[in-house]
Structure formats: C-alpha cells, structure tokens
Amino acid sequence: MNRNVLMTVEYDGSAFHGWQVQPGVRTVQDVLGQALSRVCGGEIKLNGASRTDEGVHALGQAVSFAGDFGIPTERIPRAVNNLIEDARVLAATDVPEGFHARFDARGKAYLYRIAASPEPDIFLRNYRYLLNESPDKSKMEEAAKRLVGTYDFSAFRTKGGAGENDTVRTITAIGISQRNAEDTKGGTVRETEVRVVGVGFMYNMVRIIVGTLVEVGLGSREPGSVTAALESRDRANAGHTAPAGGLYLERVYY
Numbered sequence: 230m231n232r233n234v235l236m237t238v239e240y241d242g243s244a245f246h247g248w249q250v251q252p253g254v255r256t257v258q259d260v261l262g263q264a265l266s267r268v269c270g271g272e273i274k275l276n277g278a279s280r281t282d283e284g285v286h287a288l289g290q291a292v293s294f295a296g297d298f299g300i301p302t303e304r305i306p307r308a309v310n311n312l313i314e315d316a317r318v319l320a321a322t323d324v325p326e327g328f329h330a331r332f333d334a335r336g337k338a339y340l341y342r343i344a345a346s347p348e349p350d351i352f353l354r355n356y357r358y359l360l361n362e363s364p365d366k367s368k369m370e371e372a373a374k375r376l377v378g379t380y381d382f383s384a385f386r387t388k389g390g391a392g393e394n395d396t397v398r399t400i401t402a403i404g405i406s407q408r409n410a411e412d413t414k415g416g417t418v419r420e421t422e423v424r425v426v427g428v429g430f431m432y433n434m435v436r437i438i439v440g441t442l443v444e445v446g447l448g449s450r451e452p453g454s455v456t457a458a459l460e461s462r463d464r465a466n467a468g469h470t471a472p473a474g475g476l477y478l479e480r481v482y483y
Contacts, residue, residue, distance in 0.1 A: 233295040233326050234302055237319040242286040243355040243474060244315035249280050257281070257316060261292070264312040268305065269298035278330040278481040279337060282433075284355070284473030288340070289319075291481035293330035336401065336428050336482040341439045342475045343421040350412035358439070358475035363419040364446020366407050372445040372452035373403040373423075376438060376459070383462035385438055386431035387470065396462075398434070400427040405442075421446075424479070433470050441468030 238261065246254040250262075258275050265273040278291035300308060306318040342357050344350070349359035379399040386396065404424040412418045423442060425435050441458070444450045450468065458466040 231295060231297050231326070232302075233293065233324050233328055234305065234321055235324045235328065235330060236292045236294075236305070236321045238287060238290045238292050238316060239319055240287050240290065240316035242281060242284050242476075245283065247281060247283040247285070248277050248290075257287075257290075260313055261309070261316060261318075264309045265294065265305075267312060268300060268308045269296055271296060271298065273298075276330045278334045279478050281476075281478055282473055285476045285478070286356070286474075287478040289480040290478050291330045291334065291483075293324065293328060295326070330481070333483060334481050336426060337430065337478065338424060338426045338480040338482070339430070339435045340477040340479040341423040341425070341435065341471065342477065343423070343439075343443070344410070344412070344418040345421070346412065346416065346418040348416075350414060350416065350418065352413040353418075355474045357420075358443070358472050360443070360447075362447070363407065364421060364443050365448070366405055366421070366446070368448075368452055369405050369421075369423075369442045369446040372442055372455045373405060375452070375455045376400055377403055380459050381462055382431060382434060382459070384458045384464055384467040385434050385441070386464070387433040387437070388464075396431065398427060398429055398431065400425065402426040403438075436471045436473070436476060437464075437467055437469075439471040439475070443471065444468040 245257050248257045250259045262275050273294050276293045302321050305321040309318045344357035345360040345363035382398045383396040406422045410420045
C-alpha cells in the first residue's frame with residue numbers, strides 16, 4: 230500500500246552543499262534520500278519544504294516522501310539516524326495522499342544568530358555571524374517593524390532564484406532578542422537573535438534582511454532607509470547579504 234510520510238529533520242549545514250541534489254557534491258537531499266532508500270527497501274524521492282543553501286542549517290526542516298514500504302512510520306527516525314551523520318530525523322508521521330512538504334506549507338520561521346565580541350571566536354564562524362561589536366537592538370527593532378506586512382521585496386533578494394517573477398511576499402513577524410552567552414573558549418559573547426516569520430521567502434531574502442538590520446544596528450544606515458529600500462525595489466538600496474552560517478530554518482507551518 231502506498232504511504233505518504235512527513236518528517237522533521239535537523240542538520241548542520243556546514244557539512245553539506247545545500248539541500249538540493251547536485252552532481253558530485255554532498256547534499257542533504259542526497260544523503261537523506263540514500264539512507265531512506267536503504268531503510269525502505271526501494272528508491273525514495275524527497276520533497277523538502279525549503280531548498281536551504283550551502284552552509285545554512287536546519288532545526289526543523291520538513292520533508293515528505295511517498296512509497297510502498299513496510300517499516301512502521303514510528304521506527305523511521307531511529308533507522309535513518311543509524312545510517313547518517315550531520316543530520317537527524319526528529320520525528321515522522323503519516324500524512325494524507327498528495328500532501329507535499331513544500332507546496333502545502335503555510336509559512337516558515339527562520340532564526341538568524343549573531344555573536345559579538347572584540348575578539349571573535351573563529352570556532353563559531355560556521356554557526357554565527359561574527360561581529361566585533363553588538364548591534365543596537367532598539368534601532369534594529371525600529372527598522373524591522375517597517376518590514377512586517379505585505380510588500381514587494383525586490384530590494385531584498387538576490388536574483389537567480391527559481392520561479393521568482395512574483396516578488397510580493399508577506400512577513401508576519403520579526404523578533405529580535407539579545408543575551409550574553411559563552412563562546413567555545415569560555416569567554417563571553419553578546420548574542421543577537423533575529424527571528425523572521427513569513428508566508429514565503431525569495432532567494433537570500435532573510436540574509437539580506439538581516440544584513441540590512443545589522444547595518445542599522447551598527448549605525449551605518451538609518452531605520453527609515455529600510456522603507457526607502459522597499460519602495461525603490463532596487464537591491465542596491467538594501468544592506469549586505471549576511472553570511473550563510475548564521476541562518477537556521479527553524480520551523481515550517483502547515
């Protein structure tokens with residue numbers, strides 16, 4: 230009997246060349262697909278909710294697949310996790326026939342992590358955006374509220390994403406928090422977390438939003454420049470693209 234399964238997966242993006250299968254390189258879709266094919270006793274093709282780029286991590290990537298296989302759904306996580314490294318299946322559940330992890334998603338939450346210290350810890354470089362000083366949280370929040378809503382986000386994307394002729398997107402929330410944390414050497418860093426929740430995102434959109442907010446927080450641009458960038462629809466008027474290593478796909482909503 231054909232079954233359809235939805236899994237929640239986490240992975241260390243620094244170990245992969247992104248989510249999507251590519252010739253000659255190690256990707257999450259390829260490694261996870263091979264493991265599932267062994268567990269299920271036949272070729273499994275995966276549908277991911279987000280095509281995360283090289284270096285981008287996942288705390289809650291959603292992955293669906295269909296097929297005729299005998300292993301009970303609740304045993305899939307342990308069986309797959311015994312075969313792979315750098316990725317882990319957190320949960321698996323049966324879903325209706327025709328369900329698709331990407332096309333049925335109603336929203337996504339991304340978390341971006343920044344670590345600030347006068348002497349940045351290089352061992353955090355694959356998992357944080359390293360800064361020499363902490364950005365101003367209140368200024369970042371003032372700029373962020375200008376991005377919440379439905380707008381044309383042409384200025385906040387890198388051209389080249391597939392199927393992105395429609396550049397109107399809806400951001401439902403942007404939250405910013407700061408705290409003191411410990412680095413890998415026992416020192417103290419000031420961490421800033423930016424959580425962006427929206428209905429859909431374009432290529433590099435979250436990283437450009439974060440890069441723009443960082444520039445506001447460091448005083449190199451004013452909060453009002455965010456509105457001007459939106460209205461211009463010109464990539465040159467938004468901030469830099471923040472590094473991939475600080476970005477985590479946190480959750481997919483259905």
